[in-house]
Amino acid sequence: MLVIRNLHVSIGDVEILKGVDLTVNAGEAHALMGPNGSGKSTLTKALAGHPAYTVTQGEVVFQGKDLLALSPEARAREGIFLGFQYPLELPGVRTYQFLKSAVDAIRAHRGLEPMDIKGFSKLLDEKMKVMEIDPALMKRSVNEGFSGGEKKRSEMLQMLMLDPKLALLDETDSGLDIDALKVVANGINAQRGPSKALLLVTHYQRLLKYVTPDFVHVLMDGRIVRSGGRELAHELEEKGYDWLREPAKSGARA
């Protein structure tokens, strides 16, 4: 579904990703772990097309298409969803209207008519239940004045409404208490399926108790230094990242 080859990404003059290779197939859940500043968020932002992140080398193929040639909205319409670590507040943009416009934009790309209000409301009700979201939030501005937990649940609600093929979730677990974490994990699990894929960026292994990844990768200093199965997450939990640091550096010099 997604093939990343030798991806180099800079912000301004600073190179953050220094040659990332990663393949994600349909039906798979990948966890991307690593210390602060290793480039995890950069990878998700670059894949979603944030203009501040410049791809200087490499290629990304998503479902046979050159992803890097597409605008951010075209990537979303093709089926990529970015769950933001810090979801933006959009004062004055009603959550309901925002969701409806987004769902209709993606439907239009798939050659479908805008959803009728009744069908949309029904779908929204259903997904709000999964995410345990108070329907009153729909009348409020997008994320404005939402608590940290509400923002993350609202991100997952957007994901479920947009029904993407590949969800890139950037530290969706951060700042959540255990109850909220379980709700968010339910949302993520609802997004799994044979034709779908996940890339979970996380610091800690605690989300992975509820969302079991098929693969775990460790990103350090802009490169993937270790890949493995879910047991790698347990190993990281025990040993931290330092034991991987030296090989990463020598690798960088080589």
Add this chain to the structure above:
Amino acid sequence: MTQVLTRDDTYLADFQALDRGQHGDAAWLQPLRQRAWSRFTELGFPTAVRGNERWKYTNVAPIARSSFKHPVDIRPDDLSEAAKLLGRAPAHADWTTLVFVNGRYAPALSTALPEADGLRATSLAAAFATEGAVVEQYLTRYAAFDDEAFTALNTAFLRDGAFVAVPDGASFPSPIHVIFVTTSRGQPTVTHPRTLVVAGRHSSVTLIESYLGHASGPYFTNAVTEIAAGEGARIDHYRLLLEGRDVFHVGTSRARQEADSALSSTSFAVGCALGRNAFHVLLDGQGGSSVLNGLYRIAGKEHLDNHMGIDHVRPHTTSRMNYRGILDGASTGVFSGRVLVKKEAQKTDAQQHDKNLILSREAQSFAKPSLEIYADDVKCSHGAAAGDIDEDALFYMQSRGLDRRTARKLLIQAFASHIIDTVKPEPLQDYLNRLFAGALPGFQFGDTP
């Protein structure tokens, strides 16, 4: 005050014609007009020179240099043209609507007021005859012309306008809509719309003023509104500047509020070659509160100057100003908000905010907040902000599948909604939502992608 001389004597000729022709008027009206005319000739049009703070950012030379004819009477053509132009204004079957064509009351286009509880909503021309005493008591009392050239000019041509009087204790939830329409006369014209609102003790009323006209060249609207709010009165006031891109509009509003009265006035403006929206409130009774809000959207070379002033002269008075501008092209927007707190006005609570969305590199906004405080126990603040559309917000919306243009539109509407959401009459709120979304014929906005 420094003055700019007008290039021709059209104003003089028109004033003399009016002065000779209006013998049926109340005895006090003609001398009033003559005093106003001579004051206008002394003052001349103001200039944006150093030291003239009131006109610092607005150069009225284009008005002073032009020749504007004063249309005397309504012609049949004017009525049919005005009827078409009215389609651009908000409307609702429950509203009382007074239409003025080129400054004169047009009963044929107006909806009669249901006789209820003594509310008066009529033309000033009629009121001069039927309730001259009330009119004389209030007219020009707050909109003084000794230091305001445009008010002096308006008063020199005073002979009609809107008159709204609400008796003590009466409440009228359904809006009174006063519309001033300028029709095309084949040459630039000037009108001097005048509105007088007298709200009795513990009365409540909603008033909408709309200004619009033809789109076939420049004209000049020189409007003056006076509002007297009695003790405990509640006034919801809306002012809609819906004139065309070539139009000059100078609006001067003055209000005086007695104890515990509440005035909320919100102005909306789209387009205007040169627009001035001045509003001054005198909080002259303990417990009075004023809200002056505004929203405007300008583009091209348009210029809009919002000039707000609130004088707190009694204790426990509250005021809020909240203005928002959306500026595109090479337009300029001005917000100046002056809050004066007199020594006696302890426990004053005053806030002002001015926020601008700048959509292009060439557009400019000027903010000039000023607080002049002579009391020592007050709470006053001001804030101003100007910025482009937030790129991160745009990216967030794009990452949900919305294209840039749609995302921008939603963000612009969201910015406007902070003011539009405060509008109480629902049909008016709906109208304004459509107006500022560029969804009304005649009011489209070029959208910078």
